[in-house]
Structures are given as structure tokens and as C-alpha cells.
Amino acid sequence: MKYAFYPGCSSHSTEKEYEDSTKAICKVLDIELVEVPDWNCCGAIDAVYSFKPLYSIALAARNLAITKKMQMDMVTPCSACYFTLNRTNKILREDAGTKSKVNEALANIGFNYNGSVRVWHLADILLSDIVLQKIKEKVKIQLTNLNVASYYGCYLVRPPKICNFDDPEHPTRLDNLVETIGASKVDYYGKTRCCGALLGITDEELALKMSKDILLSAKNSGANCLATACPVCHFNLDARQKDIESRFDIKINLPVLHFTQLVGLAFGIEPKQLGLQRNCVSPRKIYPLTMTSVS
């Protein structure tokens, strides 16, 4: 299996461990990821779009146009990119006016694009029947003592016309993955609630409260770790968890792992290779639960 890999800006910098763990598990699963050469920012949901909509669409389209030349489907681990790229596909397929404007800009740099490249979320690939079966075979350590709250957030499942990974209100596919690696799933209120996304920068107070509600509802439902499938969500729930604790004067201390890191642990991959030392809320306390020989 071979895909054009679009890491997205955060998986490449602040959430580098997401990319590392993605690559590590894909290697085990014989999924070849070919990085889109010279990829650029996807347009970042509303960040660029609100300022210059056409420009933002053209940015996303450039990535897709390069991928078209690679003649492969694209896969991204970032839900925000997954949304932005698929939104661009939809606009270019349905809105002839925008399509011709964007293509005039693309023509300037030697590309053209009409919305034909298929964009998958990494979770989608891992949860296809064939790969899931393979995951089952490759599991070395059953993570039986882990109660995992799978966090879907927004752009894996919403809006369903663009992001259709699973049911928008009651998604369960990540939970299937959790059970495949031997852990128990946790059902909780916050699994599709928004973490605040980019409000973390513009309105931190508000974003902290949104993330707090998610973390607490997972914890109160018995989770001992939370799994994300998006670097933006991971940043808000993990890197900012200390800020949440001090802002609201509470103790949460809930390790937040990229779902790829969990799968990696089950494969018996060294935590260091999965970048677990980079997680802000130390996942060390769950290591004994995974029964690995971690130093």
C-alpha cells in the first residue's frame, strides 16, 4: 500500500511525535508513505480563509495538484488538514467560478487541478478491514489495563458532507481500534465536543474551558488515557493541560496520546521511537499498564 503523505505544519513541528509514531507504525504495517514534495500550509480551517478565501483555497489546491502528479491517494494524520483539503476538493468540484479563478492562479506556477485527488485521514486507512486485520496480527502486547477515551473532536466527523470518517453524532470507529489492541473503550460526553482549536491562540480563556470539559468528562467516565487523532486537538488537550489545571485550580493529570502512539505501544515499539517523551503530560504512569519493559 502506497500513499502520498501530507504531514501538515503541526505534525511537522510542535507535534513531531505524531509524525514519528505514524511513520513507525506504518512501517510495521507495510504502508508506504511518500511525503508530498515541497508541500505547503493547507490553509488552516478558518485562519487564512477568513482573511483571503481564494488564496487559502489556492494554497490547499497546490498541495493537491502536486499529489495529482504523484498519481496516488493522499493521506494526512491531521484532522484540520483533512477538513481543509477536502473542503477545497468540494469547492472545486461544485463551484465552477471559483475553480476557474483558482486555476488561473495555479497556472501561474505550472499546475492545474479540478478536485480529483482522494484525501483520506490516517485513521481511515488504519481502520480499513484489511489493515485492521493486519493490526490484530501485529499486536505484541495487549493493552488490557488501559481504559482509552477516544477523542474524535470536530473534523474527523463534521461536517459530514466533507469529513465522513464516521457517524457525526455517535462515532465508534476509533473505539474499534482501541479494542483491537486489547484496551477497553470509554464512552463519554466529550468525545465529539470541540477542543477550542485555534481559539487557543485568540481566546485562550474560552479554549481552556472547552478543553477542560472534555478532559474532565473523559476522566470522570473512568478513562486512564485519552487518544487523539489530530495535532491541534492534542496540543490543546496535552500541552495546555497544565494551564487548564492552574486556571481552574483542579488536578486532571490525564495522559493524552496520539492514537498512533497507542498502536505503537501495542506493537511493542520503543516509547522513545514513538516520541512519548515529548508528550507534555507524562504518559509514564500508564507504562506499567501496558506491561512493557520501559526503562
Added chain:
Amino acid sequence: MSHEKDKLTAEAKTIQIGVRKKSRRDFIKEVMKMPGGEKILECIQCGSCAGGCPTMFAMDYSPMQIIKMINLGMKEKVLSSSTIWVCSACYTCATRCPRNVNFPTLMMSLRNKTIRENLVKDCAKSDFHKYFFEVVNKYGRFHEPELLVKFLDMTNFDSLLHNARLGLRLFKRGKLQLRAPKIETSWVCSILEKTDQKESQ
């Protein structure tokens, strides 16, 4: 004489009301042409959008109210509301709306309108979009440290301290890439130039 004057005032009033009605109608028409505004007239005020919105407690008007206000042509109130900046674009409302009102996309379009027409009240929030754009335009990719530095409020000691703590936390774990991304960016300008041209058409 006074009779004449009354007549004139009445006439002026009618004209005034006429102008106001027209500007309201124009606003509604304008919104309907924006991405996200296509279905606003179909809203049945059911409240599903407001009921599920995770940021409503921080808005001055709920999504349902904003749609009603747009449909009444209340341009100034809508464009100066905090709602358009507070929406986190989570798409919960759009997913549940029985009439397919695409509220979050409309909020992005309204942000764009207020920025373009210089109607912004809360500069910090609109500056975010500008800075983000500048960073992406410079490097071709997003580069967190540069955006955060642009965003720092140098006069607010508490916030500086708070951000320094976050920065340190990230730095200790090797999460803060101080080096800017290096990709070929000569193409960025030509995309910008062309799309700017098209945008203003």
C-alpha cells in the same frame, strides 16, 4: 405654511424609511451571495444550532439570533457582534441544522467582510488572521513561534509570564522549532497576486 412643512417632513421620513429598508434588503442579498449564506432565509428558528454550540456562553448573540438578525437586515448589530469571532468553526450547528444553514462558513465570510471593510471592533481577533496569513505567506508553511511573538502583549506581564511558561514547557520537550521551515516559496507571491486580483473582481 406649517402644513407645507409637515408634508415635507413626512415625505423625508418616508424616504428615510425607504432608504433604510433598501439597505436592509441589500444586506440580506449580500449575505445570501456569500459562502455559507445561501440558505439563511430557510431558517425556522428551531434553536438546534444554539442548543449544541460549545461557545455560545461567550457570544453576545446566539447562532439562532444572528440568523434572525441577518434576516431582518440588522447589518450593524450583526457585523459588530462578538459571535462572528467567537465561533470555533466546530460545525456542530451546521451538522444538526434541519434547514442546512451553513453557519460556521458564514461566520468566516462575515469575518472576511468586516476585515475588508475595516469594520473590526476587536482587533486582536482579526489581527490573528492577518498574522497567520503573513507567516504562511513568508514561509509557505505555518511557523508557531513567529505567530506567537507577533501576538504577545508586551504590556501585560501576567500574559507574558504565562506564555513564557508554555514556551518553556514546549522547548524542554523539543516541541518548539525555532528554525523556520525552509521550502521553496517563490511561487507564493504569484498565487497571492493572482488571487488578490480575482478577489477584487
